Amino acid sequence: MPLTFTLDPAVTPALRDGILDLWTDVSNAGGAVGFVAPVTPEDIRPELVRHLVAMAEGRHRLLVGHDETGQVAATAFFSFNTHRLMTHWVWLYTVMVHPKHQGQGYGRDLLAAAADAARGFDGIDAIRLGCRGGHGLERFYGSCGYQEVGRVPAAIRVAPGDDRDDITMLLPLR
Numbered sequence: 788m789p790l791t792f793t794l795d796p797a798v799t800p801a802l803r804d805g806i807l808d809l810w811t812d813v814s815n816a817g818g819a820v821g822f823v824a825p826v827t828p829e830d831i832r833p834e835l836v837r838h839l840v841a842m843a844e845g846r847h848r849l850l851v852g853h854d855e856t857g858q859v860a861a862t863a864f865f866s867f868n869t870h871r872l873m874t875h876w877v878w879l880y881t882v883m884v885h886p887k888h889q890g891q892g893y894g895r896d897l898l899a900a901a902a903d904a905a906r907g908f909d910g911i912d913a914i915r916l917g918c919r920g921g922h923g924l925e926r927f928y929g930s931c932g933y934q935e936v937g938r939v940p941a942a943i944r945v946a947p948g949d950d951r952d953d954i955t956m957l958l959p960l961r
Contacts, residue, residue, distance in 0.1 A: 790852035790860055790893055792900040798839060802851065805859030807835055809885055816886040819919035823945055838864055838881065850901055852884075852893065860885045861897045865905065865914075876913040876957075877905055898931045898958075906960050913959050919943050920952030928956045 796802055807828045814822040814831065822831060841847035846869075852861030866878040879901055884893045905911050916933070918924040920943070925935050933956040941950035 788855040790854060790888075790896055792850060792852045792861075792897070794850050794904045795848055796851050798842070798849075802859065803835070803839070806851070806862055807831060809859050809862060809883055810835065810881070812886055813883045817922075818883060818886075819922050819924060820881055820883055841866070847880075848904075850897070850904055852897055852900070854885075854888065858885075860888050861893055863897055863901045865901070865908075875910055876915055877908065877911055879914050879916040882916065894927065895931055898928075902932075902958060902960060912961050913957055915958075916956050918954050918956060919945075920954055921945075925954050925956065931958075933958045 810820060810822075810831045811826060811828050813820050814826045815824045817824060821834060838847055838849075842849060842864075846867055848865040848867075850863045850865070851859055854860040861884045863882045864880045866880055868874050868876065868878075882894075882897065882901075884897060902914065905914050914933075915936075916928070918928060920938075929935065935954060936957045937955035939953040942953035943951040945951055
């Protein structure tokens with residue numbers, strides 16, 4: 788069954804907790820979403836609060852996917868540029884699909900829904916996102932239409948002796 792996507796949902800305690808649980812589960816399953824396992828919800832909560840504050844200030848927007856039971860199953864946060872020469876593209880952050888839903892095409896569905904949403908934003912011509920090397924994410928994003936446009940070798944230190952590339956991907960929307 789496909790996910791139901793909502794742009795800019797009302798931030799209720801249930802949504803907040805659902806995103807926190809999703810982020811924790813994705814991180815603990817080895818997902819490259821800003822943390823390294825093992826993590827607890829309390830480890831992630833301050834970063835989620837920063838995202839929610841940015842939403843309240845109009846700097847971020849949230850796309851959330853719910854599964855057939857109504858649980859948060861996927862997310863992506865849009866971040867708008869404040870530099871006057873870069874307001875024509877957005878960043879896509881914290882792109883996550885719950886581990887129990889992976890392998891069902893929901894990642895592709897999430898990225899397609901994000902592209903559709905961004906096409907509706909005034910003056911936005913492209914989406915950029917960063918991904919951590921070592922997971923094959925650049926191949927996945929490439930298969931969804933993104934192009935690798937930059938790579939900084941060993942820019943992400945996952946653990947001592949485990950440095951990964953920071954890869955920038957771009958999806959032109961027009």
